[in-house]
Amino acid sequence: MFYREAGQYKTSYEADSAKFPIRQDKWFIWFYLAIAFIAIPYFGGQFFLDAIMIPFLVFALAAVGLNILTGYTGQISLGTGAFMGVGAYACYKMTLAFPDVNIIVFIIASGIFSAIIGAFFGLPSLRIKGFYLVVTTLAAQFFLEWAFIRIPWLYNYNPSGAIEVPQREAFGVIVTGASASSEVRYLVVLSVVVIMTWFASNIISGRIGRSWMMIRDMDIAAELMGVRPLYAKLSAFAVSSFYCGVAGALMVFIWQGAAEVEVFDYNRSFQILFMIILGGLGSLLGCFLGAAVIFIFPIIIHNILPPIWAIITPWTMSSSQADLVAAVMIGVLIVTFLIMEPHGLARLWAIMKQKLRVWPFPY
Amino acid sequence: MLKKIILGAASIAVAGSMYTTTPAFAEDTLYIPSLSYRTGAFAGAGIPISNGYADYFAMLNARDGGIGGAKVVVEECETGYKADKGVECYEATKGNGALVYNPYSTGITLQLIPKAPVDEIPILSMGYGLSAAAIGEKFPWVFNYPASYWSQMSSILKYIDSQGGIKGKKIGFIYLDVGYGKEPIPLLDKLAPEMGFEWVGFPVAGKDMQNQAATWLNVRKERPDWMIAWSFGAMTPTAVKEAAKIRFPMDKFVGNWWSGGHADLEQVGAPGKGYLAANFSGIGTDFPALQDVIKHVVDAGNSKANKEDIGKVNYNRGLFNAVIMAEAIRSAQAKTGKKGINGADMRLGLENFVLDEARLKEIGLEGFTAPVVGSCADHEGAGSIFLQQWNGSDWERVSDLIAPMTEVVRPLLEEAADNYVKEQTDWKTQSCG
Numbered sequence: 001m002f003y004r005e006a007g008q009y010k011t012s013y014e015a016d017s018a019k020f021p022i023r024q025d026k027w028f029i030w031f032y033l034a035i036a037f038i039a040i041p042y043f044g045g046q047f048f049l050d051a052i053m054i055p056f057l058v059f060a061l062a063a064v065g066l067n068i069l070t071g072y073t074g075q076i077s078l079g080t081g082a083f084m085g086v087g088a089y090a091c092y093k094m095t096l097a098f099p100d101v102n103i104i105v106f107i108i109a110s111g112i113f114s115a116i117i118g119a120f121f122g123l124p125s126l127r128i129k130g131f132y133l134v135v136t137t138l139a140a141q142f143f144l145e146w147a148f149i150r151i152p153w154l155y156n157y158n159p160s161g162a163i164e165v166p167q168r169e170a171f172g173v174i175v176t177g178a179s180a181s182s183e184v185r186y187l188v189v190l191s192v193v194v195i196m197t198w199f200a201s202n203i204i205s206g207r208i209g210r211s212w213m214m215i216r217d218m219d220i221a222a223e224l225m226g227v228r229p230l231y232a233k234l235s236a237f238a239v240s241s242f243y244c245g246v247a248g249a250l251m252v253f254i255w256q257g258a259a260e261v262e263v264f265d266y267n268r269s270f271q272i273l274f275m276i277i278l279g280g281l282g283s284l285l286g287c288f289l290g291a292a293v294i295f296i297f298p299i300i301i302h303n304i305l306p307p308i309w310a311i312i313t314p315w316t317m318s319s320s321q322a323d324l325v326a327a328v329m330i331g332v333l334i335v336t337f338l339i340m341e342p343h344g345l346a347r348l349w350a351i352m353k354q355k356l357r358v359w360p361f362p363y
Numbered sequence: 364m365l366k367k368i369i370l371g372a373a374s375i376a377v378a379g380s381m382y383t384t385t386p387a388f389a390e391d392t393l394y395i396p397s398l399s400y401r402t403g404a405f406a407g408a409g410i411p412i413s414n415g416y417a418d419y420f421a422m423l424n425a426r427d428g429g430i431g432g433a434k435v436v437v438e439e440c441e442t443g444y445k446a447d448k449g450v451e452c453y454e455a456t457k458g459n460g461a462l463v464y465n466p467y468s469t470g471i472t473l474q475l476i477p478k479a480p481v482d483e484i485p486i487l488s489m490g491y492g493l494s495a496a497a498i499g500e501k502f503p504w505v506f507n508y509p510a511s512y513w514s515q516m517s518s519i520l521k522y523i524d525s526q527g528g529i530k531g532k533k534i535g536f537i538y539l540d541v542g543y544g545k546e547p548i549p550l551l552d553k554l555a556p557e558m559g560f561e562w563v564g565f566p567v568a569g570k571d572m573q574n575q576a577a578t579w580l581n582v583r584k585e586r587p588d589w590m591i592a593w594s595f596g597a598m599t600p601t602a603v604k605e606a607a608k609i610r611f612p613m614d615k616f617v618g619n620w621w622s623g624g625h626a627d628l629e630q631v632g633a634p635g636k637g638y639l640a641a642n643f644s645g646i647g648t649d650f651p652a653l654q655d656v657i658k659h660v661v662d663a664g665n666s667k668a669n670k671e672d673i674g675k676v677n678y679n680r681g682l683f684n685a686v687i688m689a690e691a692i693r694s695a696q697a698k699t700g701k702k703g704i705n706g707a708d709m710r711l712g713l714e715n716f717v718l719d720e721a722r723l724k725e726i727g728l729e730g731f732t733a734p735v736v737g738s739c740a741d742h743e744g745a746g747s748i749f750l751q752q753w754n755g756s757d758w759e760r761v762s763d764l765i766a767p768m769t770e771v772v773r774p775l776l777e778e779a780a781d782n783y784v785k786e787q788t789d790w791k792t793q794s795c796g
């Protein structure tokens with residue numbers, strides 16, 4: 001009833017292959033963007049922006065990167081954390097060398113370094129698949145972590161081995177460092193994520209993306225039809241690592257402000273992988289939904305469970321207990337989802353949309 | 364059914380989020396967040412630290428009605444020793460009027476250092492974090508009383524020197540291969556030629572903490588005269604067990620102050636007999652202040668700690684952390700004349716408190732630790748440490764207080780602080796008169 005495309009006629013190919021073919025979807029997306037760009041920075045408090053929205057967007061971008069590789073091209077990777085690290089360290093070295101350059105340029109450019117490294121570690125994918133590829137990407141993870149620890153040049157010989165983000169500006173506004181306001185940092189992350197997601201959706205629906213999906217669905221058939229696996233697989237690794245690298249640079253420069261190697265360890269890779277599995281493999285919307293559930297949900301539990309517990313029971317719940325409850329709930333959620341909806345939250349949304357389209361007369 | 368569950372969950376969530384609007388704290392309470400890690404790989408150290416920390420303030424509230432008439436509110440936020448959760452806790456609690464943060468993790472400390480001057484909330488990283496923060500002129504908002512890692516290393520080397528000389532000896536340095544473990548390397552490099560010893564490093568990667576057989580084979584090959592450990596969590600018992608396996612003389616094996624908790628050595632037991640560790644907070648409960656904690660908090664059932672765990676190394680460490688903050692709060696109250704202070708007042712307090720022998724006796728901690736005096740220029744207090752030895756079932760203090768080699772450490776710290784500040788534009792420094 002509310003979500004019905006009756007009367008919306010498509011009279012051209014453009015209209016038929018548009019990103020959002022239904023008019024209501026177009027309105028919705030503009031509505032969401034307006035909320036994200038205007039309402040959230042205006043009404044969201046510092047905690048909401050700094051501790052929830054900025055990391056959520058950073059993880060969503062990393063999930064988009066991994067989804068390109070795993071969801072669209074079918075190459076499972078456990079090197080996401082390390083590729084994020086490459087982006088962060090590249091951005092750090094570049095901005096130390098050229099302090100006056102707009103930091104956003106370097107954040108984007110750091111993806112290039114990550115893409116080169118990612119394509120290099122993607123080479124084995126031409127020969128091996130499945131679990132064996134997982135192992136080689138895990139090797140990339142361990143090797144790069146080792147490099148971040150053992151090459152002091154990367155962290156500028158800092159005795160603590162960490163990278164500290166200096167204060168940098170873009171367009172005359174302070175964007176990184178502790179003096180940068182939450183709103184500015186949020187808007188920078190949001191703009192980068194929105195633009196890059198839009199690019200990703202165009203790449204995916206274009207020739208390159210279709211060749212990725214052909215490789216995913218059946219690589220031999222794809223090869224017979226003229227898709228070159230070398231180009232398709234390596235471009236998927238490169239684009240995916242590019243996205244992860246930019247996410248890593250955003251994570252350190254805009255969100256955390258300083259980083260030790262541990263933030264890029266294999267737990268990070270698993271975290272991003274869980275996001276795309278829970279959100280939905282091969283769906284951009286799924287990246288955002290998955291990041292929200294894996295990252296935001298525990299924070300909500302952590303912050304609101306103890307007060308609720310205090311109201312409904314006579315006992316108090318400590319912060320560490322709430323943390324454990326959140327961990328258990330996330331685990332249960334992952335298992336439940338894999339059993340009840342293996343295609344993730346994105347599929348759930350699609351079902352809901354279908355129901356809405358025919359409501360209230362489902363037959 | 365599913366619909367009902369989802370609706371129910373959503374309505375509870377909405378109710379909860381309405382309830383969690385920032386609790387208003389009264390004017391004359393002192394709000395201190397406690398970034399704890401009762402879960403995760405380092406909970407063995409994290410639990411007693413958080414307990415000691417909370418219990419001392421609970422004791423002050425119960426016995427004296429708070430500090431200077433203002434009640435202390437300690438709120439725990441679980442970090443699991445993870446940097447991103449630590450920052451989340453910081454963001455969630457700083458709006459409540461937090462006076463000071465004790466991150467208890469070097470990773471979290473490094474992320475909070477740039478935020479401290481902006482939010483005007485000081486950081487007290489007691490015996491961890493960034494060594495260079497000891498330079499008060501460069502880091503007005505960061506403190507690492509009672510000593511930095513470099514001061515501690517210099518004290519340990521002095522101890523080795525006092526046990527038959529260090530000249531011509533070979534020192535093995537086994538360390539957790541992260542920022543924390545690598546921190547003292549510049550000092551070893553600097554002191555090796557000056558004191559005439561040779562040192563070899565044995566890095567242990569974070570994921571190999573419990574798998575050090577290969578490392579100790581290398582130790583056996585290198586035949587060092589002494590071993591120094593910069594380990595944490597599960598790495599310590601593993602290192603001691605492996606050392607015992609290759610028959611390394613235990614009384615020539617010295618850990619730093621994070622490598623010598625009860626939880627670490629209780630798993631090793633008798634084979635660890637003779638193992639030494641640095642410490643700066645007294646062991647046991649034979650101090651009037653600890654007796655007060657037992658009387659007012661533990662026996663009243665308000666402590667999360669078991670009674671037999673009171674007085675253990677990391678419990679007392681957390682308690683000592685609370686003591687420094689309590690003294691700083693008193694000093695801030697005296698300086699500003701206010702009961703309820705804010706973060707900027709707390710910073711003044713941390714620069715001006717005097718915890719000398721007389722004061723230690725007054726608060727019932729005579730002989731517990733070396734005197735610590737706050738100052739504007741020196742944010743580490745160059746505190747002395749002592750060594751403790753594992754007797755197979757408990758720790759015993761075995762040395763007098765050993766002062767650090769300030770004359771060597773200070774210039775190195777200043778150089779490191781300059782390097783840190785050089786990378787930062789618009790860094791706020793202060794001048795100390």
